[in-house]
Every structure is written in structure tokens, then in C-alpha cells.
Amino acid sequence: NFSATMSSLTPVARGETVEVFYRRSTDPYGYFPVETAYHGLLRPRIGKTDCWIRAKVEQDWPPPLPPGTIAPDSLESVPVLVRHTHPHWSNSDGQRLNPDDPKDMVVSVARCEVRPLNPDGGGAHPPPLLSLCIVRWGGEPGCFNDEQWGRASASVSDTYIHTFIDEACYGTLGTRYETISVFVSSAADLDRLQPPAILGAMRGAHRAAAYFLWPTHQQDATADQAGMVPARAYFAAMNLLESAGLPTRFPHPSALYHTLLGKDWQANLCLLPRLRIPPTVTVNRADLVAGGASRTAGRALAALGEVRAARYGQRGEPAHLAPSALVDGGAVARRGVVKLGFSWEAAHVCMWRGEQGLGSALESLSDLPGCDAASLLVQDYVPSSFEARTYVVGGKPAHTVYSSFERVDPHGYVRDFVERDREGALRDWMDADVGAMAHAERRIARLIQHWMVWLRCKCASAPIPALRIDCLVKRVAPGRAEARVRPLPHPPSPITTLRPTAPARTRLPALVDFPGPVGAHP
Numbered sequence: 001n002f003s004a005t006m007s008s009l010t011p012v013a014r015g016e017t018v019e020v021f022y023r024r025s026t027d028p029y030g031y032f033p034v035e036t037a038y039h040g041l042l043r044p045r046i047g048k049t050d051c052w053i054r055a056k057v058e059q060d061w062p063p064p065l066p067p068g069t070i071a072p073d074s075l076e077s078v079p080v081l082v083r084h085t086h087p088h089w090s091n092s093d094g095q096r097l098n099p100d101d102p103k104d105m106v107v108s109v110a111r112c113e114v115r116p117l118n119p120d121g122g123g124a125h126p127p128p129l130l131s132l133c134i135v136r137w138g139g140e141p142g143c144f145n146d147e148q149w150g151r152a153s154a155s156v157s158d159t160y161i162h163t164f165i166d167e168a169c170y171g172t173l174g175t176r177y178e179t180i181s182v183f184v185s186s187a188a189d190l191d192r193l194q195p196p197a198i199l200g201a202m203r204g205a206h207r208a209a210a211y212f213l214w215p216t217h218q219q220d221a222t223a224d225q226a227g228m229v230p231a232r233a234y235f236a237a238m239n240l241l242e243s244a245g246l247p248t249r250f251p252h253p254s255a256l257y258h259t260l261l262g263k264d265w266q267a268n269l270c271l272l273p274r275l276r277i278p279p280t281v282t283v284n285r286a287d288l289v290a291g292g293a294s295r296t297a298g299r300a301l302a303a304l305g306e307v308r309a310a311r312y313g314q315r316g317e318p319a320h321l322a323p324s325a326l327v328d329g330g331a332v333a334r335r336g337v338v339k340l341g342f343s344w345e346a347a348h349v350c351m352w353r354g355e356q357g358l359g360s361a362l363e364s365l366s367d368l369p370g371c372d373a374a375s376l377l378v379q380d381y382v383p384s385s386f387e388a389r390t391y392v393v394g395g396k397p398a399h400t401v402y403s404s405f406e407r408v409d410p411h412g413y414v415r416d417f418v419e420r421d422r423e424g425a426l427r428d429w430m431d432a433d434v435g436a437m438a439h440a441e442r443r444i445a446r447l448i449q450h451w452m453v454w455l456r457c458k459c460a461s462a463p464i465p466a467l468r469i470d471c472l473v474k475r476v477a478p479g480r481a482e483a484r485v486r487p488l489p490h491p492p493s494p495i496t497t498l499r500p501t502a503p504a505r506t507r508l509p510a511l512v513d514f515p516g517p518v519g520a521h522p
Contacts, residue, residue, distance in 0.1 A: 009062075009076055009111055016057045019125070020082055021113035021175045024049035025162035031089045031097055032181065035201070040090025044189040045138060046198070047090060050165060050179040052125070054117070055082040058106055079108035092138040092183040113175060130169065130177040131204030133246060135193075135211045135237070136161055138183025142226025156227025161212050164250075178204060184213070186220045187233035195244035202246075209241055210250035215261060217342045222370025224347075230372075231261070231342045247462065256458040262341040263377055271311055274450050276471075276484045278336075279307040279380040285373060288366050293359035300362075300378045301334060301355055308380060334358075335381035338365055340373050350412040361412055382484045384472035385429040386420075388444055392467045395452050397445060404429065435479030443483040444471050451485070 034047035089097035153159040215231035352361040402425035405414035
């Protein structure tokens with residue numbers, strides 16, 4: 001047994017030069033190799049955060065072990081002690097390691113992540129199967145409510161990125177991949193991206209980019225959350241890399257993602273009944289500034305009334321959502337929301353009631369410090385009991401989260417997010433009407449089919465691995481329910497959010513657009 005183990009785990013000798021597979025997710029201090037010292041000092045900071053890199057063995061492996069210390073078939077669990085020989089290491093803050101200090105350079109590495117400098121027979125090791133460029137947050141880390149976000153945390157956090165890489169790449173490809181990380185904290189960092197430098201560092205047979213940032217209509221240093229960057233700079237950088245031949249695989253290609261986040265599609269498509277979008281109109285911010293909130297609110301209400309009349313005058317619309325359904329005390333109770341594009345987690349969504357309330361909501365969002373949005377959306381009120389957040393993987397519903405906000409504060413902003421499982425939503429929000437819940441689920445499934453076709457209009461050349469489609473749901477009669485689409489948000493990782501629903505191995509080809517199963521690639 002010992003001989004068999006040793007034949008599959010070749011010994012390595014002290015002083016031997018080898019290559020070790022470095023993973024930033026396993027480094028508690030977050031350092032990574034950079035090509036030159038200046039790649040770690042200047043912004044944006046760029047380095048390889050998962051890669052094979054040279055090192056020198058510090059101690060013979062396997063080390064001398066007293067008899068009975070470890071079973072021969074467990075020998076692979078004994079790490080190899082090595083010293084990194086690459087001279088330039090940095091973290092996202094620009095702090096450097098001292099290559100002459102053993103405590104900075106000497107580490108223990110799993111035996112399976114150590115390979116000879118040259119393979120048997122000479123030559124060079126094959127290039128990675130995948131090179132992934134990760135554009136990520138490099139500023140002050142944020143504090144996220146992981147009870148709400150889940151074990152992978154927010155999609156701009158290191159926790160999320162490491163989970164994504166560990167499960168999607170390392171868990172599927174082993175050491176046959178590499179990641180090049182670009183750490184940014186401002187629009188200026190994004191403006192400095194140079195495609196030739198990034199593409200020149202990517203050696204993989206397949207190349208892709210993933211962006212773990214939140215583009216907003218906030219100027220630098222005015223956003224209230226880590227990971228937020230100005231949308232203009234974000235999409236300019238994404239477009240630049242795409243035009244140089246580096247496809248975006250997360251979250252979405254730029255044309256589709258810009259459309260989804262900008263929310264213009266709500267006003268553009270709200271007259272199409274099958275897409276189930278509430279009537280929506282666009283207000284130019286300049287008109288609001290020049291004409292005042294009262295006049296702008298009156299004009300927006302008039303426009304919204306015309307859109308509502310056209311929309312609900314079409315055949316096939318449910319009577320309970322027609323304008324007469326909102327009669328309150330003999331008069332139509334005009335209600336709705338004002339929202340900004342490129343906003344996250346309902347932060348810039350303000351509810352209103354009546355013309356004066358609409359004017360106040362328009363002023364509230366227009367006066368946000370640092371906000372450079374040129375327009376606002378005014379959307380009709382939709383009666384609802386809860387929100388069904390459906391995660392769609394490979395074009396099919398895979399998981400649904402049932403949620404709601406428990407109150408609206410005096411300023412019109414929703415507060416106190418709550419979640420339920422299906423049984424809890426059925427009990428608390430659907431009056432235990434099993435038939436109505438089933439009816440809502442059938443409506444949502446049809447809506448998803450319609451939306452997946454529309455998404456192909458915006459993204460025809462690559463698959464859409466995962467998307468979250470949110471619907472407002474209300475029980476309207478025994479056994480009957482209505483569902484309306486809310487904004488399509490940042491897509492979840494199909495690996496981290498939906499891991500129980502399908503093996504990561506089956507989803508990685510779609511994520512990076514491999515032309516076939518992962519196992520078919522050398």
C-alpha cells in the first residue's frame with residue numbers, strides 16, 4: 001500500500017524548483033502575485049489571484065514521520081513546505097510583501113497543488129483551460145447582512161467572489177484555470193483599464209470576463225455602499241474589453257445588462273400585455289428642475305393616464321386591474337412609485353399617492369447628493385400581497401424566494417424586508433388558498449417564457465446562464481391570482497445561489513460558453 005501511494009505521489013526534494021497553484025481565497029491576508037511592483041502600487045491594481053507560480057521546496061516531502069504517525073493512504077494530506085520565489089506580491093490596498101522575509105514567502109501547500117517545473121518528457125505544461133478576468137471592488141470593504149444575502153454574501157464581496165471561484169472553477173476544473181483580478185474603487189480606475197495588458201496576461205484556451213460591481217447613477221465617493229461605481233465608467237470599461245474580444249460571462253453582456261439596469265424597458269414595453277409590466281412613463285430631470293415638482297407631477301399623471309387607458313383598453317386585460325379598480329371614495333386614487341435606473345435593492349424606489357405625493361417623491365429622488373441620473377420613472381400602482389423572486393437557470397425556473405416589505409416609512413420608502421418559504425407565503429399572504437398559489441405559479445411560468453424570448457432579442461450570440469425575475473403576486477378571487485413583472489435585477493451566480501439544484505459541472509460550460517461538456521476538454 002505504501003509503495004502504491006508513493007508511486008502516485010512523487011516525492012519532492014528540498015531545494016527543488018516546482019510550480020504551486022496559488023489561490024487568493026485560501027490566503028488569509030489577501031496578497032497576490034503581480035507582474036511588476038508597479039502593478040501593485042498603481043491603480044487599478046492588477047494581479048493573478050488563481051494561478052500556477054514558481055516556488056522552491058523548503059523541506060523534503062514526504063517528511064520523515066515516526067512509524068504509525070499517519071496511514072500511508074493518508075499521506076496526500078501532508079502539505080509541502082515551499083518558499084515562493086516570485087518577487088512581487090501586493091494586496092488590494094497596494095501593500096507589498098518582502099520577498100526576503102521567510103514569514104512572507106514560506107507557506108504550506110497541498111501536495112496535489114505542487115507540480116514539477118517541467119512535465120515528464122520535457123517541454124512545457126499545457127495552458128489553462130480557462131482564463132477569467134475578474135473586475136472587482138478594491139476600496140474599503142462593506143458590511144453586508146449575510147442573514148439576508150445568504151452564505152455567499154453580496155455579489156460585490158470577496159466572500160461571494162471566492163465562493164463563485166471555488167465552486168464554479170476550482171470545484172469543476174481543478175487547477176486547469178487562472179484568474180486575473182482588476183481591483184477598482186472609482187471611475188478613474190475603470191477609465192485606466194487597458195485591454196492589451198489584460199488580454200496579454202490571459203493564457204487560457206478560453207477567455208472570459210466577470211464583473212462583480214454595482215453600477216449606479218452616483219458620482220465617485222457619494223454612493224452609500226461598497227462596490228458601487230458610476231455606471232458610465234462601468235459600461236465604458238465593459239464595452240472596451242468586449243470590443244477587444246473579451247466576452248462578458250457575468251453578469252451579462254453589456255448591451256443586455258445596460259438595458260436591464262437602466263430600467264428604460266419598463267416604459268418601452270409596458271403597452272405589451274403579455275409582458276405584464278405596470279404602465280410606466282419617463283420624466284426628464286431637467287424638466288423637473290426647470291418647471292418645478294408640482295407642474296411636472298401634473299404632466300406625469302396626465303401621461304400616465306393616457307398610457308393606462310391605452311393599456312387596459314386592450315382585450316385580455318383583467319378587469320380588476322382596470323382604472324375603475326382603484327376608485328377610493330368616489331375618486332380614482334392615483335398611486336404608484338417613482339424610481340431611478342441603476343439602483344439596487346429598492347434603495348431608490350419611492351411610493352406616492354396623489355399629485356402632491358408624486359411631486360414630493362420626484363423631488364426626493366432628484367435631490368439625492370451625487371446623483372447624476374438624467375431621468376426618473378413614474379410607474380402605476382400594482383396591488384400585491386408579496387413578491388415571488390424566481391431564479392431562472394438555463395431558461396427554466398429553478399428556485400423561488402417569497403418576500404415582502406412590512407411597511408412604508410413616512411417618506412415613501414419600503415422598509416423591513418421579510419422572507420417566507422412557500423408554505424409560509426401561502427399561509428400569510430394567500431389566505432391558505434392552494435388553488436390561487438398554483439394559479440400564480442402557472443402565470444409566473446408563462447411570464448418567464450415570454451421574457452426569455454424577449455431576452456434573446458437583446459442577447460442572441462451567447463447563452464444566459466441565470467437570471468432572477470421578480471413578480472408581484474396578489475390573490476384576486478378563490479383559486480385565482482394575478483402576477484406582474486418587477487424590474488429584472490442583478491443576476492445571481494448560477495453556481496453559488498442555486499448550488500443544490502444542479503451540479504456545478506453542468507453549469508460551467510454555459511457560464512463560460514464552452515463548446516461542449518467540461519470533461520471533453522483536455
